[in-house]
Amino acid sequence: MIHLFNLDEKNFVIDVNSGLIHEISDVVYDILTLDSQLMKLDQEKLSNKYRQQDVDEAYDAIKDLVDKQLLFTASNDIVPKLKPVLKAMCLNVAHDCNLTCEYCFASQGDYQGHRSLMSLETGKQAMDYILENSGNRTNLEVDFFGGEPLMNFEVVRELVHYGKAKEPLYNKHFRYTITTNGVLLDDEKMDFINTYFDNIVLSLDGTKETNDEIRKTLTGKGSYDHVVPKMQAAVKKRKEKSYFIRGTFTGKNLHFADDVAHLRSLGFKSLSMEPVVTQPGDKLEIKPMDLDIVKEEYDALYKLYKERMDSDEDFSFFHFEIDLDQGPCLYKRIAGCGAGNEYIAITPEGHIYPCHQFIGDESFLIGTLSSGITNKDIQDQFYQNNVLTKEACKQCWAKYFCSGGCHANAYHFNQDLGKPYEMGCEMEKKRIECAIRLKAERIERMENNDH
Amino acid sequence: MKHIKSLTTKKLSHNLVSKGCGECQTSCQSACKTSCTVGNQKCEK
Numbered sequence: 001m002i003h004l005f006n007l008d009e010k011n012f013v014i015d016v017n018s019g020l021i022h023e024i025s026d027v028v029y030d031i032l033t034l035d036s037q038l039m040k041l042d043q044e045k046l047s048n049k050y051r052q053q054d055v056d057e058a059y060d061a062i063k064d065l066v067d068k069q070l071l072f073t074a075s076n077d078i079v080p081k082l083k084p085v086l087k088a089m090c091l092n093v094a095h096d097c098n099l100t101c102e103y104c105f106a107s108q109g110d111y112q113g114h115r116s117l118m119s120l121e122t123g124k125q126a127m128d129y130i131l132e133n134s135g136n137r138t139n140l141e142v143d144f145f146g147g148e149p150l151m152n153f154e155v156v157r158e159l160v161h162y163g164k165a166k167e168p169l170y171n172k173h174f175r176y177t178i179t180t181n182g183v184l185l186d187d188e189k190m191d192f193i194n195t196y197f198d199n200i201v202l203s204l205d206g207t208k209e210t211n212d213e214i215r216k217t218l219t220g221k222g223s224y225d226h227v228v229p230k231m232q233a234a235v236k237k238r239k240e241k242s243y244f245i246r247g248t249f250t251g252k253n254l255h256f257a258d259d260v261a262h263l264r265s266l267g268f269k270s271l272s273m274e275p276v277v278t279q280p281g282d283k284l285e286i287k288p289m290d291l292d293i294v295k296e297e298y299d300a301l302y303k304l305y306k307e308r309m310d311s312d313e314d315f316s317f318f319h320f321e322i323d324l325d326q327g328p329c330l331y332k333r334i335a336g337c338g339a340g341n342e343y344i345a346i347t348p349e350g351h352i353y354p355c356h357q358f359i360g361d362e363s364f365l366i367g368t369l370s371s372g373i374t375n376k377d378i379q380d381q382f383y384q385n386n387v388l389t390k391e392a393c394k395q396c397w398a399k400y401f402c403s404g405g406c407h408a409n410a411y412h413f414n415q416d417l418g419k420p421y422e423m424g425c426e427m428e429k430k431r432i433e434c435a436i437r438l439k440a441e442r443i444e445r446m447e448n449n450d451h
Numbered sequence: 452m453k454h455i456k457s458l459t460t461k462k463l464s465h466n467l468v469s470k471g472c473g474e475c476q477t478s479c480q481s482a483c484k485t486s487c488t489v490g491n492q493k494c495e496k
Contacts, residue, residue: 012458019463023456061454070457076464088477105485137473139495141480177480201482244482272482318482322491329494330463331471336478337487343477355479400463401490403478409486424486432490440458 003397090345094147109147111360118348150184182227206259250284257300272318336403340382357408
């Protein structure tokens with residue numbers, strides 16, 4: 001299986017099964033489009049456009065790739081290597097929030113339940129749970145999440161120390177992340193986060209207008225003016241350590257490229273902008289009719305990224321950063337996000353869900369910290385739904401990049417874990433094409449510098 | 452480039468015996484939290 005695309009005056013072919021990516025000339029692109037069986041049946045169409053010598057050379061170059069098994073490679077005859085082992089946990093330390101963001105999948109923090117904070121005792125139980133159930137995995141990840149985790153920061157602080165103290169006893173290494181709206185950030189908390197956390201994700205949607213339309217305080221005021229200076233101070237303190245400014249775009253505001261540019265103008269360099277997760281019919285839903293606009297926005301963002309590349313104004317955009325040589329292995333690409341198996345989410349009450357986006361839906365409650373995971377059937381459903389089994393994925397060129405997409409999106413839109421959210425797929429494909437084009441740009445610039 | 456320039460050299464099937472250690476980052480723990488992009492994770496090996 002191959003995928004052909006062109007973007008910004010360059011053509012590419014992806015050999016899906018091997019993951020190899022080749023930049024190709026116009027004539028190779030046309031041959032693979034018109035004559036993918038390489039039967040030389042469409043010579044006339046080609047000869048109207050190219051010299052015969054070029055066509056012959058292009059055929060030879062393609063044949064050479066095929067002979068070297070770098071194009072039209074066989075499908076991967078592989079099964080998932082091992083039953084996955086728990087290694088990551090989304091720890092919802094606060095089902096409460098000090099903002100009332102309209103799109104929040106956590107229903108403004110409480111996940112359709114009552115507002116609550118995780119006790120230190122439950123938090124320790126959760127840390128013990130991952131330590132004791134992570135087999136021979138060394139690196140464990142805990143994302144302090146909510147709601148708003150800074151509303152329960154004393155528990156966060158205690159749990160960080162608790163985990164660190166337990167590391168040598170279990171031969172484990174914790175990587176901590178915190179995802180926050182920034183309202184309660186201050187110097188003291190940032191110092192702690194900088195000391196112990198591998199990553200901090202700060203939620204901000206873009207311009208004041210965009211952000212304040214959705215991200216409001218409890219009194220209905222926009223949050224931009226309050227959080228931006230705090231986030232700027234936080235990122236300055238972060239120095240070389242990892243952080244992300246993470247925005248959300250919705251059907252109500254599709255022009256997110258301007259928002260990314262604005263975030264960069266605020267001094268932030270590590271950026272992410274995600275499509276909203278909604279139920280079908282929600283007023284913020286990104287609809288199929290919006291797809292062309294969304295793709296244009298990714299093109300605009302691509303252009304901005306390319307213009308700024310290697311300059312003082314450069315930035316990283318999460319979905320454009322694909323390492324084509326040192327990316328994840330095939331097993332990981334098949335296993336996908338690992339929800340329900342490698343990754344779980346824990347509520348303040350100690351309930352276990354396959355991931356943070358299923359919290360509140362009792363039919364996805366898979367266990368408790370006291371009982372452990374008891375609903376193995378649901379756990380198995382998540383495991384079984386992968387790119388090798390999902391019909392839509394089997395035929396898709398992007399399957400080894402997205403690994404089947406988000407289970408929660410699939411379920412919320414199609415009530416079926418085995419049926420990917422099509423809009424999400426289309427957006428992902430566009431992002432991958434932009435990422436590959438930017439990689440080609442980077443390679444070309446390096447080659448030009450070398451000469 | 453006359454006709455073809457390969458941007459990648461390693462096949463996904465390369466050296467599979469040593470792969471699948473599971474030590475890499477879980478994709479949803481990174482920046483997204485809402486859309487799965489496994490392809491931009493890093494291999495730990």
